[in-house]
Amino acid sequence: MGPHVRWLTDVIPVEMLGQQYHIAKSIEVIEKPPAEMCLACRATLLLCGKPRCPILVKAESLARHGASLDSEVIRGSSPPAVFVGRFGYPKVYIGPMVPPYYGNTEILDKPEAWMGKSVEEIVDYRFSLVRGNTRVNVFDAQAGGRLVQQIQELAMASRPVDSELHLTKKPRKTITLSEDSQPFGPSAPIRSLKSGNISADRRIEKAYYDRDLKAADATFSLYNDDVPVTRIQRAFSAGLFGLASNRKLVPTRWSITAVDSTISLSLIDQVKQHQTIDEYRIYYFTYLENRYVGLMSPEPWKFEWIEAWFPETTWNLYGSQPAIVGDYEEYWGRTRYASVGGCYYSTRIAVAEKLAQERRQAAVIFLREIHPGYLLPLGVWNVRESIRAALKTTPRTFDNLNSALSHAFGLLSIEKKNWIQASVLLQRALYQRKITEFA
Numbered sequence: 033m034g035p036h037v038r039w040l041t042d043v044i045p046v047e048m049l050g051q052q053y054h055i056a057k058s059i060e061v062i063e064k065p066p067a068e069m070c071l072a073c074r075a076t077l078l079l080c081g082k083p084r085c086p087i088l089v090k091a092e093s094l095a096r097h098g099a100s101l102d103s104e105v106i107r108g109s110s111p112p113a114v115f116v117g118r119f120g121y122p123k124v125y126i127g128p129m130v131p132p133y134y135g136n137t138e139i140l141d142k143p144e145a146w147m148g149k150s151v152e153e154i155v156d157y158r159f160s161l162v163r164g165n166t167r168v169n170v171f172d173a174q175a176g177g178r179l180v181q182q183i184q185e186l187a188m189a190s191r192p193v194d195s196e197l198h199l200t201k202k203p204r205k206t207i208t209l210s211e212d213s214q215p216f217g218p219s220a221p222i223r224s225l226k227s228g229n230i231s232a233d234r235r236i237e238k239a240y241y242d243r244d245l246k247a248a249d250a251t252f253s254l255y256n257d258d259v260p261v262t263r264i265q266r267a268f269s270a271g272l273f274g275l276a277s278n279r280k281l282v283p284t285r286w287s288i289t290a291v292d293s294t295i296s297l298s299l300i301d302q303v304k305q306h307q308t309i310d311e312y313r314i315y316y317f318t319y320l321e322n323r324y325v326g327l328m329s330p331e332p333w334k335f336e337w338i339e340a341w342f343p344e345t346t347w348n349l350y351g352s353q354p355a356i357v358g359d360y361e362e363y364w365g366r367t368r369y370a371s372v373g374g375c376y377y378s379t380r381i382a383v384a385e386k387l388a389q390e391r392r393q394a395a396v397i398f399l400r401e402i403h404p405g406y407l408l409p410l411g412v413w414n415v416r417e418s419i420r421a422a423l424k425t426t427p428r429t430f431d432n433l434n435s436a437l438s439h440a441f442g443l444l445s446i447e448k449k450n451w452i453q454a455s456v457l458l459q460r461a462l463y464q465r466k467i468t469e470f471a
Contacts, residue, residue, distance in 0.1 A: 101132055101218050104199045106162045109134045109192035110227075111141035114183050115163050115216075116269045118283035122171070126281060127164035127222050128186050130197045137192045143262050143413030147421055151320060151407050164197050164222030170280040173271025180281075182225050187270035188236050194228035235259055236267050243276035250274070251291055252298045261381070262413065265291045285374070288412060292377035297365070299384035303393045304333055304363075311429045312436035313394075316443050317422030320414070321405030324422050325440050326383075326398045329433065329461070334395040335383065336360035336457045337376045340446055344404040354401075354446055356454040375400075378416035386423040397457055401444055433461060 113129035131137055139145050140157045172180050186193060203218030235257050239250040250273040254264050269287035271279045282290065308330045315326035338358030341348040348355040359370040370376035383396050398419065430436040437458075441448040452458050 101162055101203050103132075104202055104220075104223075106130050106132050106164075106197040106199070106203075107134070108132050108195065109137045110186060110189075110195045111137045111139070111161075112186045112189040112191075112193050112266075113141035113161060114187045114266060114270055115165075116281050116284050116287070117165070118285055120167070121283065122280075123167055123169055124281065124283060125165040125167050126180070126183060127166060127219075128183055128195065128197060128225055129161040129163050129217070130195045131160045132162070134194060135192070141262075141266075142260070143411070143417060144260055146413070147319070147417045151410070154410055155408075159217045161217040162197060162199075162203050163217060163219035164199060164225065165219055166222050168281070170271070170282070173279045173281045174276070179222070179225060182227060184240075184270045184272060185230050185232070186227060187266050187272060188232045188240060189230045190233035191231055193230050196226040198223040198225070233259065233263065236263070236272065240267075240272045245273070245275075247274035247278075248294050248298075251294045255295045255298075261291060261295070261416070264295075289374040289377050292374070292381045292412075292416065296377060296381040296384045299381070299388045300333060300365070303384060303387045306387075306391045306393050308332065309390075309392045309394045311431060312433060313427035313429055314436055314440050314443075315422045315425060315427045317418055317425060319418050319421070320410075321403040322414075322418065323401040323403070323444060324398060324418055325400075325443050326396065326419070326422055326427075327436060327440055328394040328396050328427070329436075331395040332363050333393050334360070334362055334457055335380055336397045336455060337370070337372060337379045337400075338397070338451070338454050339372060339375065339400040339402060340454075341402045342404055342445075345402050345406060346409055354450075356446070356450060358454055358456075360456050374412040375415045378412040379419050382416055382419035382423060385420075395457065395461075397455065399440075399444065399451060401446060403445075 108131040110128055110130045115127055115129055117125040119125070129141065131140060140161055146154055146157070166179060168176055168180060173184070186195075199220040200223050201220050203220040235254055236259065239245060239254060242250070245253075247268065251264055251268060254267075255261065265284075265288050267273065268291050269282045269284050271281045273279070309328060310330055312330065313326075313328040315324075315328075317324045336358060337360075338356060340354040340356045342354050343349075343351045357372050359366075359372050359376055379398050383398070387393055387396075400415070428436075428439055430439065437448070441451065444451070452462065
């Protein structure tokens with residue numbers, strides 16, 4: 033079998049597509065990994081173990097938007113949104129994202145407003161945005177021509193921008209059978225972009241014109257000025273910050289983690305100046321078949337993030353037992369990128385801002401269980417906003433570690449011994465004697 037399943041109808045039965053059959057025929061399905069399971073299942077047997085076919089969720093969204101996206105000219109209000117790819121770095125694809133309608137479209141690219149939404153709603157937001165793309169050098173952020181400047185202006189906007197996106201061909205509607213990619217809408221090479229009056233966020237604009245302000249300083253300054261994290265990430269990606277000679281475009285995926293990491297490091301420096309909390313706390317939150325349990329201990333700053341992917345989930349499709357991975361840092365932080373990726377930093381920023389608000393410090397361990405009902409990856413925003421939501425709840429408090437852990441593990445499906453085996457900080461807390469015992 034070749035690298036593509038050319039028609040969605042090879043995978044999804046015609047009767048499930050109804051009137052959208054003609055649109056579905058234009059959708060390409062990327063076969064990675066091999067699609068034998070999907071071809072055998074055809075969205076009816078649920079061989080992947082999920083309660084609903086994730087491919088069908090994407091297909092239905094594309095089909096709903098298909099007619100309005102079947103054009104070389106897309107007219108609508110950009111949320112605003114821009115995208116910078118990472119493949120081929122330092123020569124990458126960049127472009128604006130525009131839906132085929134006008135109005136208040138801010139929610140289409142504002143993850144802070146997505147908490148509580150269903151997977152179907154979030155996929156709809158993403159698939160309604162058409163991505164224009166053109167290839168540039170990342171250093172074109174400094175003086176890259178009219179199109180790069182237009183994209184940077186869009187990234188600076190404070191509200192939706194009426195736009196007209198001219199493409200060289202009709203947008204390519206693609207569904208990836210591999211579930212390790214976030215949902216993204218159709219895309220096509222860009223011919224030109226026309227935008228209406230852009231109302232710039234004055235806080236971001238000020239940072240942009242300060243060519244002597246380092247990117248890290250601009251990032252934390254904007255955060256302290258109440259600019260939403262995802263808006264900072266968008267501007268960071270578009271190369272709006274930093275010393276004049278150092279500015280460059282940053283792939284969207286990288287910019288998200290860079291901003292989460294930068295802000296959390298600055299917050300942690302503040303947290304370390306405060307007294308520790310005086311009890312053990314357990315936080316609990318569930319969303320989209322994810323369970324989150326957080327432990328705060330009355331100790332100086334430490335942090336650990338551990339996630340467990342159950343069989344038949346994205347990162348453990350064919351396993352028979354949950355796959356548990358994690359990483360940690362001691363008081364003085366870490367020097368290498370966390371092995372578990374961006375979720376480590378999206379959790380750390382949420383934890384650090386909570387402690388900074390309380391003017392306290394603590395040792396913090398967050399555990400996450402991802403169950404098969406989690407249809408498809410939605411991005412690290414999901415973890416960041418879930419941890420923020422968890423930390424807004426009233427925690428259960430305890431006067432000793434064992435009681436706290438007994439309650440925590442009662443909220444999770446995986447056995448206590450497996451969590452402890454995976455956790456460096458838990459092993460040290462339970463089994464390593466402290467110097468204070470010998471005083």
